[in-house]
Amino acid sequence: MINLINKKRKGFTLVEMIVVVTILGVISSIALVKYSKVQESAKLNADYTNAANIVTAASMAINDDEKTIDSLSVETLKEKGYLNTVPVPQSTSGKFELVINDSGTDISVNINSKQFYPK
Template sequence: MVKNLKKKKGFTLIELIIVIAILGIIATIAIPKLTNQKKAAQISADKANAKIIADAAQMAIVNGTISPTSTEQITEVKKKVSGPATAATLGELVAAELNAIPKTKLNNGNGSFYIGISSNKIAVYTAETNGIEIYPNGGGDYAN
């Protein structure tokens, strides 16, 4: 009597351990690269928003809303606070030229942009740059 031997199908324990080890190696390599890409994307978004803010400031100068002074004034770009009639800050005048006020992507989207305008320069900063302009010079240590 001949028994029909059934061929067992499936993976051995060794094969499964090898596959898991390979996946672990791939994850070890890929995860740090993905986090660096996320930070690079956030920095690029902040630089693009800084350019938009600088363009809005240029429009305000052309429209006569802002007159640059010889010394640089730095203020936060924000909406004018409703309340008693007070002179709008430079940041509030620039914000009036924008449809929406962007927040920095670093710092979980909670940071603010600051603008500095003088007679020969428009510069945009964030709190994350520690006083280094991100527009027009590109951020210096901001990318590190």
């Protein structure tokens, strides 16, 4: 009698396997949602850093030659050597646009005509 009980309990039942697979599916879907949020946040932070670098480069260009305020753009900053490359936004489509007031004291960066930096 003991041998029959031991022979019957080898392995898992179908119900136990379905429960385990269901639990793993729920856990993986939660992890996927969390991962996508982290990834989007990282792209937004990278864009914010790029925008801050553009503002710093524009400030340096204005300090070097105040006559360039009207003609400054992200592409111009790259051509003059203030930026190594023209950064491309990762969190959205479009491009970075430099906005400077007439005196050169207020510098901001827009993406798709919406102010992105400073917040």
